[in-house]
Amino acid sequence: MSTPAEEMVQLLMKLKSSVPGVQNVAFTSVEGRTLASTISDVSLRVQLASTSAASVAIAKKGTTELGLGGLDRIVISGSSGSLLLTAIGAKALLTIVLSADADPVAIAREVKQISSKLLMLM
Numbered sequence: 001m002s003t004p005a006e007e008m009v010q011l012l013m014k015l016k017s018s019v020p021g022v023q024n025v026a027f028t029s030v031e032g033r034t035l036a037s038t039i040s041d042v043s044l045r046v047q048l049a050s051t052s053a054a055s056v057a058i059a060k061k062g063t064t065e066l067g068l069g070g071l072d073r074i075v076i077s078g079s080s081g082s083l084l085l086t087a088i089g090a091k092a093l094l095t096i097v098l099s100a101d102a103d104p105v106a107i108a109r110e111v112k113q114i115s116s117k118l119l120m121l122m
Helices: 004-018 042-065 104-121
Strands: 022-029 034-037 073-078 081-088 092-099
Touching: 004 022, 004 034, 004 104, 022 042, 034 042, 042 073, 042 081, 042 092, 081 104, 092 104
Parallel strands: none
Antiparallel strands: 022 034, 022 092, 073 081, 081 092
16 A cells, blocks of 8 residues: 555656646645655755745735635746646645646646545645
8 A cells, every 4th residue: 555645646647647748746835845746856846846835925925915815826937838836725736847838728637636636645
């Protein structure tokens, strides 16, 4: 039987391998601690977790102050790809590194499925 952490990594690896354009996936706490990741490079994993936490802190403040409701998702787009950050409950984030040609519909469908599974494993 696998541990919850191993099951989380398996879910992230499945997402990475099954959806074209997904380059890396991380499941982190809102404080920036990595819970599971497809990234083998430790410094990149830490950098992605801290960037995700900082982005969410800023976005939560903005959505609250503007009366937009709870934070659901953040998209940060660059010239050669993007980051998709999705809230998983109140304490965690699913961060996906996407190539420029990633299919947003396929990713949205997979994120919805994986989100509930990750929440149960927390």
